[in-house]
Amino acid sequence: MPRILCFGDTNTWGYNPSNGSRWGEAIRWTSRLNNLLNNDSTKGAIERFEVLEEGLNGRTTVWNDPIKPYRDGSAALPMILLSHRPLNWVVIMLGTNDLKSQFPSEPAWIAEGIRKLIGQVKECDNAGQPTPRILIVSPAPMHDANNWASGFHNGRQKSLDLATYFRAVAEEEEEEEGCDFFEAATVCEASPIDGLHLDEAGHAALADALTKIFR
Numbered sequence: 001m002p003r004i005l006c007f008g009d010t011n012t013w014g015y016n017p018s019n020g021s022r023w024g025e026a027i028r029w030t031s032r033l034n035n036l037l038n039n040d041s042t043k044g045a046i047e048r049f050e051v052l053e054e055g056l057n058g059r060t061t062v063w064n065d066p067i068k069p070y071r072d073g074s075a076a077l078p079m080i081l082l083s084h085r086p087l088n089w090v091v092i093m094l095g096t097n098d099l100k101s102q103f104p105s106e107p108a109w110i111a112e113g114i115r116k117l118i119g120q121v122k123e124c125d126n127a128g129q130p131t132p133r134i135l136i137v138s139p140a141p142m143h144d145a146n147n148w149a150s151g152f153h154n155g156r157q158k159s160l161d162l163a164t165y166f167r168a169v170a171e172e173e174e175e176e177e178g179c180d181f182f183e184a185a186t187v188c189e190a191s192p193i194d195g196l197h198l199d200e201a202g203h204a205a206l207a208d209a210l211t212k213i214f215r
Helices: 029-037 073-084 107-123 155-174 200-214
Strands: 003-008 050-055 089-093 133-138 179-183
Touching (some): 003 073, 107 155, 133 155, 179 200
Parallel strands (some): 089 133
8 A cells, every 4th residue: 555645734624724734634635645546446556555644834944933832844854754664655845934034044945855755765774664755745736825924025925936946846856766856836725715724626636736746
């Protein structure tokens, strides 16, 4: 059974932009991905998948948030990798929270944070199994007129620029094998309701796109 770890922030956790609650399993892209990959009636597949959700509100690639502790992704990822091993895939969708003005929020720096996470996956003991393949997903673009706009300077443009830098890192890492890239902006963007989080249609579109990659 291929095991896919989805490591991300609020949009992996499933934050509902309408009221701040958590989208149910029928909505979240991770749950939808699991259902689509295991829907043998439409895919004609025998192999089963297991999708593991590891989303945390406010998580960054490498930065510590003095207001919200435990958000440094690079501090959490090694332990999470060990607790879920062996893994076949690791999906990393981070970067939106790195765009906060309190951090060195230029896309090039954020991409280096992604590079560090890739290195952690490649260095981790996978219980004697081959190193998991890595899928880097550049996050859905935000809107400048969002509920937290004062905390993001030129956030939308930077969120759009993340794809270019993330793709470059993924391609460099792929030269050593094991790293792929997907741009979420090609299928979805943040809901206009709060300007930062995926609505139901966004979760569905992302799940559909990632299903095609894994299949």
